[in-house]
Amino acid sequence: MIAALYIARRELHGYLASMTGWLILALVLLADGLLFNGLALAGEKKSFDVLQLFFYFSSGTTMVASVFIAMRLFAEERQQGTMVLLESAPVPEHIVVLGKFLGAWSFLLLLLLLSGYLPALVVVNGKVTVGHVLAGYLGLALLGAACIGIGAFASSLAKNQILAAVLAGAIIVALLLSWTLARKIEGPVGDVVGFLDLFDQHYRTFSRGTVKLGSVAYYAALTYGALLSTTAVLAARRWRA
Amino acid sequence: MTTTPVPPSSTPSSTPSSTPSSTLSSSAPRAPLPRWPTVLAALALALVFAGGRLLAEPAPPLFVAGIALALIGASGRRPRGDDHGVRALLRQATLAHGALAAGGGLLLARVVGEVLSEDVHNVLLSLGLFLTAGGAALVFVLELLMAQARPSGFVERARVERAVRTAVTLWSATGLLIGAVYAAHKADVRFDLAYAAPSSPSGATLALLDTAACGDDKAPPEVFLFFERGSGALAEIDDYFAQLAQKGARLATLDQALDPALARELKVTKNGTIAVRCGVRSEAYTLGVDRDEAQKKLPKLDGEVRTRLGKVTRDAVTVYFTVGHGERSFGENDKAGRAAGKALKRLVESRNGKAQKLGVADGLSERVPDDAALVVLLGPTQPFLPEEARALAAYVDGGGAMAVFVDPPAPGTAATATGDDPRTAAAAATASLQPLWTALGLGVGGAELVNDKEYVKQSGTAADHVFLFSTSFGAHKAVKTLSGYRGRAALLFQQAQKVTRPEGDRGDGGPKVSMIARSAAATWEDTTADRRFDAVGEQRGVFDFAGVVEKKVGDKEARALVVGDADVVGDVLMTNEANAVFAWESLLWLLRDDDAPAGAVTVDEDVPVRHTRDEDTAIFYGTVLGGPAVLVLGGLASVNRRRRRRTDAPAAGGAA
Numbered sequence: 081m082i083a084a085l086y087i088a089r090r091e092l093h094g095y096l097a098s099m100t101g102w103l104i105l106a107l108v109l110l111a112d113g114l115l116f117n118g119l120a121l122a123g124e125k126k127s128f129d130v131l132q133l134f135f136y137f138s139s140g141t142t143m144v145a146s147v148f149i150a151m152r153l154f155a156e157e158r159q160q161g162t163m164v165l166l167e168s169a170p171v172p173e174h175i176v177v178l179g180k181f182l183g184a185w186s187f188l189l190l191l192l193l194l195s196g197y198l199p200a201l202v203v204v205n206g207k208v209t210v211g212h213v214l215a216g217y218l219g220l221a222l223l224g225a226a227c228i229g230i231g232a233f234a235s236s237l238a239k240n241q242i243l244a245a246v247l248a249g250a251i252i253v254a255l256l257l258s259w260t261l262a263r264k265i266e267g268p269v270g271d272v273v274g275f276l277d278l279f280d281q282h283y284r285t286f287s288r289g290t291v292k293l294g295s296v297a298y299y300a301a302l303t304y305g306a307l308l309s310t311t312a313v314l315a316a317r318r319w320r321a
Numbered sequence: 322m323t324t325t326p327v328p329p330s331s332t333p334s335s336t337p338s339s340t341p342s343s344t345l346s347s348s349a350p351r352a353p354l355p356r357w358p359t360v361l362a363a364l365a366l367a368l369v370f371a372g373g374r375l376l377a378e379p380a381p382p383l384f385v386a387g388i389a390l391a392l393i394g395a396s397g398r399r400p401r402g403d404d405h406g407v408r409a410l411l412r413q414a415t416l417a418h419g420a421l422a423a424g425g426g427l428l429l430a431r432v433v434g435e436v437l438s439e440d441v442h443n444v445l446l447s448l449g450l451f452l453t454a455g456g457a458a459l460v461f462v463l464e465l466l467m468a469q470a471r472p473s474g475f476v477e478r479a480r481v482e483r484a485v486r487t488a489v490t491l492w493s494a495t496g497l498l499i500g501a502v503y504a505a506h507k508a509d510v511r512f513d514l515a516y517a518a519p520s521s522p523s524g525a526t527l528a529l530l531d532t533a534a535c536g537d538d539k540a541p542p543e544v545f546l547f548f549e550r551g552s553g554a555l556a557e558i559d560d561y562f563a564q565l566a567q568k569g570a571r572l573a574t575l576d577q578a579l580d581p582a583l584a585r586e587l588k589v590t591k592n593g594t595i596a597v598r599c600g601v602r603s604e605a606y607t608l609g610v611d612r613d614e615a616q617k618k619l620p621k622l623d624g625e626v627r628t629r630l631g632k633v634t635r636d637a638v639t640v641y642f643t644v645g646h647g648e649r650s651f652g653e654n655d656k657a658g659r660a661a662g663k664a665l666k667r668l669v670e671s672r673n674g675k676a677q678k679l680g681v682a683d684g685l686s687e688r689v690p691d692d693a694a695l696v697v698l699l700g701p702t703q704p705f706l707p708e709e710a711r712a713l714a715a716y717v718d719g720g721g722a723m724a725v726f727v728d729p730p731a732p733g734t735a736a737t738a739t740g741d742d743p744r745t746a747a748a749a750a751t752a753s754l755q756p757l758w759t760a761l762g763l764g765v766g767g768a769e770l771v772n773d774k775e776y777v778k779q780s781g782t783a784a785d786h787v788f789l790f791s792t793s794f795g796a797h798k799a800v801k802t803l804s805g806y807r808g809r810a811a812l813l814f815q816q817a818q819k820v821t822r823p824e825g826d827r828g829d830g831g832p833k834v835s836m837i838a839r840s841a842a843a844t845w846e847d848t849t850a851d852r853r854f855d856a857v858g859e860q861r862g863v864f865d866f867a868g869v870v871e872k873k874v875g876d877k878e879a880r881a882l883v884v885g886d887a888d889v890v891g892d893v894l895m896t897n898e899a900n901a902v903f904a905w906e907s908l909l910w911l912l913r914d915d916d917a918p919a920g921a922v923t924v925d926e927d928v929p930v931r932h933t934r935d936e937d938t939a940i941f942y943g944t945v946l947g948g949p950a951v952l953v954l955g956g957l958a959s960v961n962r963r964r965r966r967r968t969d970a971p972a973a974g975g976a977a
Binding site for chain 1: 483487490491494495498499501502504505506507508509510511512513514515521549550551552553556557560616617619620896937940941944945946948949950952953955956957959960963
């Protein structure tokens, strides 16, 4: 576990040591700010609606940011030729994957923390509870974790970062569309497909200030499953090497 | 290391341990790895799927055919040959085919086992799906390995074991995760942290549901959701109704186009409608099919459902609100800033009450209509005619129910004063109701109540000293929930006066008076009208904010509630949970529905987020440019500092 934390720290340092990490933070905050002002605050909306819309739009920026954060996790190592260092490191694959995931997720959590001044404006000027804000951020953190997990998996498969981003985006879009697909499928299979949905089925309740154990378990399972697959891919590559 | 299969003759040293018996010079495959078992496995999977899903009814013969094909495939994977790797590969493939056949068998048992319980059905379905899908997945993973092994005729045993282990691990983990998520979903543990928690039914709604008995069999009410499958609006509300179903409501989701007869019976003409039925009564509420539209209505959903439930489960009653004396409106707050009574009206409607106006034009100067279940005086500010006051008193004396909310006069106002300022005129209204006070054996009076030690802080000035609260409640059905929260729940009052019993003994058979909400200690009547305590002439103490009266009249019982403040049930203070509970419980008691558990009630009075133009500009530039700009500057500083450190370090090293 200490090795995982060491890798996570190195990873987080990697984001903040270059201007790219800071620019990602600034661009996502810029997008959040524009969406907040242009759509969430537009017109005279009640504070509950404003906060719900903020979390709705933030989910989009969080998913996009997660893909960009995660695309470099393994693909960059491969592009720079440093993958061999990871593969030959005296740590198991799952520790490497866990460390890289924790580093990327910490960076995303930092990003979410920095956006806190936007809902704070609603808390000050409206009538919402701090619990609603915390529930929304918990949803964003879990959604981001799942997307980073998927991104890590894509990054472990792809040869370069662009391909990793495209692959992760495709998987996430497929999960987002499962809700639409479920509408066309009758019976329990339709229910199962609908339950796989990344957003409508599980995230919306967080944006309304409700934390459901089932949705928390879904995101945790999706993240774990993605990281387990990533570990399997790395193990297979290490074995072939 | 290469991953491309190479002829055995070119790789003698790469596989010595895994192929001890291989003759490396041989160019022909030494173990048969035919493709037909994999093809049979694919066909078996397709037949099992078709047998369970594609036809209108499950078809056991298709299952049997699928199982047979999987078993034939298993026989085709019998371990043989000299190579250990190939034998291991075939052994694993046999197991994979077997798992596929076993899964098909469990699914078949579920289809034909009609007498089995639902739990056994679910277990068979879960295990069957797990084995079928897992077996099929493993067959295809192994086929990939065989495809690589075919040209050379051998495969490394460790590679086979690793591939199988990885596939089984991933598939088992997937099965376990799905099981865990399903269990968590079924447990339906949730925490509503938002204000008003619109995704959960309120206690009042659940109480209505709990006490409802529909039809001859006393069944719970039915709730019908008319939405097309996968509707976005349905996704917004299904949590709410799932909780209602858990509490006993009979819930059904239908498509109006597919169930036209039932829809017609419930007077539902389009999808996006929620219908509630209890016995022969039904009520419908149109939410809409659009997700955004549904989202906007969500905060009011509980109130709407409660109203419909009230209408179908309770007999209709008429509640009269007196008018023509400057009472609180049901529209917006009035010019003097007094809160309206929309929330109270909604509560009346939730109990299947019809709110009607009652003034001189409606015959109040003669008598209260016979169909009145309750008469409400909500903050009158103009005097009643003596005939009106007598009619109200006669109504109470005849066993009627009445709620009187009276504001205190403005500080320093004479009892006979009238005028444009409602607070100035309130004293005259109170004085004009003397016959009613006599009938009730309870009255209001005195000056505004003030407390400079325990009050609700709002503006931080002495004006807050009249924003009072009560945490001390009597043991009475009208406040049964609040009395359980004595000392914890705060019932808010904005400028209140005391409720008093008239002097003198009324003797046996007179009204039974109970005080139900008291002020904090150190409250005083502000007779000097300066909101400051004067030791001379003013005295601190505990005062009653509200009282109830019960009076036996023949076989009837008159009931009345008297509160020295109309704001307590006004739209502003009704956003406070305790005020909403107080209004709902006292309403139920007055309507003689007090045996039902009242439960909490949620009143939607969220506030709009408003800014001035200057504030909007500041927020826009602050959030859109300020935040990101600070980050970019911070990033530049941080990165430059690192660079300097990096360049300084070698320089310092060189100097040393």
